[in-house]
Amino acid sequence: MSGITGPAVRTDRLRVERGGSTVLHDLDLAVPSGAITGLLGPSGCGKTTLLRAIVGVQVVAAGTVTVLGRPAGSPELRRHVAYVTQAPSVYGDLTVLENLRYFARIVDVGEEDVIRAVDQVGLADAAGRLAGRLSGGQRARVSLASALLGRPDLLVLDEPTVGLDPVLRQELWTTFHELADGGTTLLVSSHVMDEAARCDGLLLMRDGRLLAAGTPPELLGRTGADDIEGAFLSLVTPRREVLS
C-alpha cells in the first residue's frame, strides 16, 4: 500500500467495552508513517486492546480506526499489517524453521525471506530446534520473525522485549530502527518507560485514556521531567513536583 500519506493509523472517538465496563474511552490518536511509535502505560491501561483494535481483531463499541487509509480489519490489510501478540503465538511442536515456512506459505513469500527473518531476530543458531523447547525470549523472537516474513507496512508489536536480556533488547531495537528507516511503521507497546527514549514518538496511556502524545523531547519539555517515567508521573499527578 504505497502512496499513503498522513498517519499510518488514526483512531476517531474509539470506544471499546468489555464485560459492561469501558476499556477505551473515545480515543483520538494518530500514528505517523515510517517511524517508531511507543505506546506506554501501566499494565491494564488498555494498550493491548488498542493494538487489537488497530489490527482489527477487537470488537469495537463506537468510533473508527483507519489503518493505511482503510478501515481496520479490512481483508486487503492482512497482507500489509502484521501483529505480534504478547504471548508468543507459534507452534511449540514445530521447529523454528518449520513455523516460519508455514507462515511464509500463507503470506506467499519464499525461503530467502524465511532466512532473512531468522537472521533479523538473531535465531540462526536455533533454527532447527523445536519452538516449544526454546526459552521464552527465543520463542517471542520466533513470533516476531513470523511477523517480519511478509515485509509488512505496519508492524504492531505488543511488549516485544519482555524477558529479553539487555544485549538482545539493544539488537531488536536496532532492527526496529532499520525497519523504520526502510519505511515500515512500527507501533510498539511497553510498560517499561526506559524504552521510550528509543521511540520517535510516544503515546502515553492510562485507564483507557490518552494522557499525552509527542516526541520524547517534547514530553520532557512540557513536563519539565528528567525522564519519561517522571513525565508520566507528573502527567498523572500534576502536583507531585510541588509535594516532593
Place this chain on the structure above:
Amino acid sequence: MSARITLATAARVLRQLRRDPRTLALLLLVPILLVTLLDWVFAGRPEVFDRIGVPLVGIFPLVSMFLVSSIAMLRERTSGTLERLLTLPLAKLDLLLGYGLAFALVAVVQASLVTGVAVGLLGLDVGGSLLLVVLFAVGNAVLGMSLGLFASAFAASEFQAVQFMPALLLPQILLCGLIAPRDAMARGLELLSAALPMTYAFDALSRLSVGDEDAGRLLLDGGVLVGVTLAALGLGAATLRRRTA
C-alpha cells in the same frame, strides 16, 4: 480460498502429528484393539461379530477422530496461533480444509488397518465389497473430524471438549440401530435417529456386512455423510471469528 494455503496447512498438521508418535499410535492402534476385543467378546457367536463388527469398524475411527480434531483445534485457539492465522491472508475454510485433508489421510491409514486386521486376522466375514467398507469407514472418520472441529468452537477448555464426545456421539451410537433396530424404537426416537448422521453410516456398513449393495441406498447414505461433513466444516468456519471481544 487458496490451494497453496490449504495444502501448507495440511502438511503442517501432519508434521505436528508426526512429532507426537504416541497420539499417532493411539489413533491407529486403539480401533484395532477394540475390534479385536469385540472378536473375543463374541468368540462363541461369530454371526454376532459379523453383524456388528463391520459397522463398528466404521464407528471406532469416527470417535477417535472426533476427539483428536476437537482438541487440535482447541489448541490452535488457546495457543494464540488461531488469532495469528486470522490476521493473515488465510480463508477460514483454508484452515478447516487443511485440517480435513490431513486427518482424512490419517483416516485412510486408520480405516485400512482396522478393516485389514478385522478381515484378514480376525476372520470378519464381509458380505459386500471390502473397498466400500473402507471407503465408508474413511468417510465416517472424516465426518467425526468435521464434527470435532465444529464442536471445539463451543469448548473453552480440554475438559469441556472431551465431554462433547459422549454428549454428541453416544446418543448417536445408541440410536443408529446398533443397540436396537430402529424400527423397533418409539416413533419419536426413530424419527430423531433419521436426523443423525451416524444412522446412515451404520445403515451403509450393516448393509455391506451382509452383501446388500443396493446402489441407491448406499448413495443416499454416502450423500448424507458427505453433506453433514461439509455442513459441519461450513458451520465450523462460521464459528471462527476474526474479531473477538
